[in-house]
Amino acid sequence: MVPTIALAGNPNSGKTTLFNELTGSRQHVGNYPGVTVEKKEGTLVNNGYRMSVVDLPGTYSLTAYSLEEVVARDFLVNEKPEVVIDIVDASNLERNLYLAIQFLEMGLPVCIALNMVDVAQKRGIEIDAEKLSAFLGVPVIPTVARTGLGKKDLIATARRMAEEDRKQSLFEISYGDDLDRALAKMTPEIEIHHFLTETYPARWVALKYLENDKQILSKGHQKNSAFSEKLETIGKKVSTHLKATVNSYPEAMIADHRYGYINSIIKQGMVHRQHDQNRLYTSDKIDKIVTHRFLGPILMIAVLLGLYHFTFTYGEIPVGWFARFFGWVGDTASFYLPDGHLKSLVVAGVVDGAGGVLGFVPLIMFMFFGISILEDSGYLARVAFMLDRVFSLFGLHGSSVMAFIVSGGIAGGCAVPGVMATRTLRSPRERLATLLTVPFMNCGAKLPVFALLIAAFFSENEAIFMLLITIVAWGGALLVAKLLRLTVIKGEPTPFVMELPPYRFPTFKGLLIHTWERTWQYIKKAGTVILGVSIILWAMMTYPGLPESKRSEFAKQREAIMAAPPPSTARPDKLPGKEAGLSELAAIDGAEAEANLKNSIAGRMGIALESLTRWAGFDWRTNIALVGGFAAKEVIVSTLGTAYSLVEADAANSGSLSQTLANSPKWRPLVALSLMIFIVFYTPCFVTVVCISREAGSWKWGVFSMVLNTLLALILAALIFQIGLALGY
Amino acid sequence: MTRLMMRKMKDNQTGTISAIKAGGELGRRIRDMGLIPGRSIKVQGRAPLYDPVALRIMGSTLTMRNNEADYIEVETE
Structure with a gap:
């Protein structure tokens, strides 16, 4: 061993x-x-x-x-x-x-x-x-x-x-006459009864009974309830006695004596202090500036923006490499594999799914590297200190801020590392409320969707609209947090009593280990699940496929174009018919993809949901895109592209899609606004749901966030749309 | 010598804790951090929004919310 x-x-x-x-x-x-x-x-x-x-x-x-x-x-x-x-x-x-x-x-x-x-x-x-x-x-x-x-x-x-493997001699300190007497009475009895003594020393059990320790009391009750009650009675007696004579409780006396004992150690010449203990050191002088009434918040904003800039400027570079790599793998696979379901599964399901998981990896690494610096240096505790007043109003904790920021509090984060960042929170209720509300922040995957809609309908006020969406997300998250803390996660706020550790230079080794282990955990845990789900979502958007008659119809149209004579306007020096024919062929491919999507499971769901979502102004195309967004929010753009028969629409190439939407009779600014609100609030993507469940310790909370958020989103979007309609927009 | 609740203390004011009036989780937490009667403390400052408060105690800095400081009675010079 x-x-x-x-x-x-x-x-x-x-x-x-x-x-x-x-x-x-x-x-x-x-x-x-x-x-x-x-x-x-x-x-x-x-x-x-x-x-x-x-x-x-x-x-x-x-x-x-x-x-x-x-x-x-x-x-x-x-x-x-x-x-x-x-x-x-x-x-x-x-x-x-x-x-x-x-x-x-x-x-x-x-x-x-x-x-x-x-x-x-x-x-x-x-x-x-x-x-x-x-x-x-x-x-x-x-x-x-x-x-x-x-x-x-x-x-x-x-x-x-x-x-x-020697036996440690028992260590006893005096807790004052009253408690010592009670301990002397309880300890031998506990030994005689072998009461919990297989795990704990007898005197320690007695001490915990005096402290009224819930865990030990309930263990004791299970073991031997009669004896447990006897001990409790002794404890209660001492407690009343202390209350009457010195107006104190046993637990307070115990803490006092422990610290008293430590004081006696220090006074016995084991510790020499040259200075007054409470003099200020460098760290405290730094704090005079860092937590200063005016300079503090300014510096904090600068640091948080810096973290952001670092993550999303440098993190995007390897994200690009990953994207290109997976693009290449996809291309290679589609070159070698025969057309058909297998190819579609490999390219659209497996490769895109793996790409979706690993695409986050560089962001998570950069983000955690930055957070580790802030955490290990001691700055994070100052951020919590400065912001606690605001967050405690909404039933959260000063330390919640990091999770919100990382999730996209400054537009462009990611809820996955954000959910994982709640680990720095030590208060269970505040942590759960933070976990459930961080997905409202505008993560980097929602941004392309907003960018698309804003470019199509609000191009004159892009900056203002981005800012507005950020404010809506924050406001919504804080209010929902408050609501949760008043209902499902009711309870006293966890005490804020905490240490502001002295500033320290983080060690590089520590930072690397910290960053790597969190990243690896993400790959391992989220990786397996999202790969599976992205395959399921692929299947939902592919099957059952078009009936044979429809497919042959599209094939006939293609043949017709191939056989058609070159248009008279074609320039004689080019191969006749080739260019015009290609774009027409692409249009047919697009139309087939659209028809296929409409006929798929997701498409049928989209159509079925229309009766509900029309209150918010969404048609089946939007619905499918939103279903796809459950896999990853950036999928909304590409799915909308397919639904509008655009073959090559993705986040980077949304210009033509934005044009299409702007020209579509079904779309207008009000619909876009309602959709943006919906996207801010509706269910977190599947990776986030998995992470929430893991972090909260139960699938119940993952499901809860899917249902609650989607309902909230639908209500808000419908409100906006209906009010807008009434006002004549 | 005056007794007052910690919330009322000014920045840089020193004092000696005379009583902790909280029980349960909060009381335990306060005591575990070394805030016990007889201990000398100094208010180091407050957060930009005047809450929480930062204390100097046993050579290190502790923070707590004002509504938590309300349970701590301090004797000042």
Whole structure:
């Protein structure tokens, strides 16, 4: 059996950097069973000795309040790792030791990595690691994860601990007379009853009963409800007593004593501080500008625009390569394969589907690279700090902003990485509300559709209309978020109490690993599903095909043209008939494609839906395009092209389509406006739905977003269309 | 010596926490972050929209919303 090391510690303690340093690129990311908390695992090989390393979620405590904390402590007690490396930020010792003490109380085999000793030193903090180690009874190793200092020592210690497998002596601290007395009464009884003691130390169970820990209480109730109630009674007694005598609760007393204990450690000469603790450092001076009342928001807009520019200017370049590559593959396949269903399946289904999945990859990579920089440097926390006031009004969290921006808050993002960006949110309700509303943003795939419609009907006011659509998307998203938080995702706002970590230079290795693992997850998870769905959608738009009689009719028309004499206007120096004939042939091909589409499953759906969508002014052609848009929003343009018998219409070549729409009697500005509103709000594309389901942990939410968004879109579009009609547009 | 709720504190004002009046998730979170009676704090500043507030405590910076700061009573000089 390969021994396991669990890496635990506070957020921002350098845990991930140490994980990368220990495992290098030998790591993979998954989820803890049943929850959406990321689980990172890697392998450490040292002189032929292998250890598996698990990066636990960063937490400040081990309560049952947050999912991360429950996941971390469940892993520690269920998987029983041979070594728990607790990363303690030396420059922020008190808050980090608060968690360390809780690990010790659980009787875990802890080894403390006293990290960032260089930063502490610069701040005039000297920590005596040996004394601290003797005091706590566990190894304490000074490290600097970013430079690799202390890494060897740490690995050697971890290895020794894994091989020794010695029992960690129990660590007890005093919680004051009242609580200590209760603990002394409860602990032996818990031991006698073997109550939960196969997983937890007896005193820890008693402590959790005093803290009124929901998870432990419910486990205890299942195990032995009579005894559990007995313990609860003791807890309640102490609680009333504390309330009456010192006006406090057990959990408050426990926290006070833990911090009191840490203070006593520090006062015993293990830590020397040269300066006043609350003096301002470089990082705080930067914050004076970065979060300044006027300069802060200006800088923030500049940074977000910069992220955007970076992603969509440079990200578009490899996107172009991918598109050309898949174009070439498609051409090659259609050259070698005989005409027919197989060719159509390979070219339109498989190649276009794979292209659709991989086309996003460069964007996701660039986006995550940019976000990783903002996240690792500490700037993202400032953005959350500055914008929380606005977002909390709508039941969201300051950190929601990144997901909105990435999804297309500044027109041109993508909801797929946007949905994945909600991982930076640690509050479950706010996160779900963010997940469900980010698809309203105007992603890069909706843009060609807007561009097409605006060019056709509002060409004089292009910029204003783009801006308007962006505002509509934001307004809609925030209002729907508020609505959701008042109904389906009701609940108190999650506390905003959080740390503003000091600014740090991100490590390049960390950025690359971060970017790559998120990108790979996308390819792996979304890739398989969307490929399948794009084939289904292809089939829907191809079958059942035209009846034989119709097809032969088109074939006859073609023959007629081939046989026709050259038009008299043809210039004698050119091959007669060739040019005029070609364009006529293309027109017939187009007409056949249109007829085929109309007769397909999607076409029949489009026609059937007309009775509903005519309230919003859409005919069957638009409906088919919208059905196609479910595969990927850019498909709307190409499908509209086919529906209007244009053979080669795609996002890049929409000029002729825009002309066609502008000249079509069925279209006018009001229809275009109604359609644009519909496209802003209707169901997210399938890739996004898959990602929402994964991130929310249930398909229920994916389906919910499809249904709710489409209904909302239809209602809004119909309102606009009907009001417009009434006003005579 | 005056006692006031943290929301009322001015930028750069210092004080000592005298009581935390929140229970449940919020109370736990506040205490876990080291905001306990007896701890000295300094208001470092506020976000551009005057909410949340940033505090200096134990050599690091914490942020919280004003309606969360309402549960923290501070003694000031």
